[in-house]
Amino acid sequence: MTQSPVEPAIAALIHDVVHVGSAYDIEGMERLYTPDQIFLVLGSDGEVTRILRDDSIAEFRSRRNAGEAPLSTEHRVLHVEQQGDHATAILYRRMSSDAPPAMYELRMRKDSGTWMVAGETVTPWPGGIDGAFLPPRKGA
Secondary structure, eight states, X not given: OOOOOXXXXXXXXXXXXXXXXXXXXXXHHHHHEEEEEEEEEEOTTSOEEEEEHHHHHHHHHHHHHTTOOOOXXXXXXXXXXXXXXXXXXXXXXXXXXXXXOEEEEEEEEEETTEEEEEEEEEEESSOOOTTOOSOOOOOO
């Protein structure tokens, strides 16, 4: 299955989200995320933790202010799906050699002509379902 070319503004947003966030650039992050942006993080116990934009940015600010080293920018864009003024990107992402890799789903929205991230879902990697989202059929 071939993917359509990714709109340059979407590709630039994905790049910036990875690099700006990894550098703890708070002002840059604030320009990339919608005011209502939400993180959803799936735990190994199946629980979903919902993190508000301001809480997420506060954590990045705290790390920056504590002098933490920048995060790794290791990532691979696996797929981008655009539907009008909405788009979803699936990324492989690893923020540190000390942290496990994760799958990131970026939910993007074009507001006033500018693409921004409206939400992110983070799930453990691996955990792929090999292209099937339904269980195998039973019987004939």
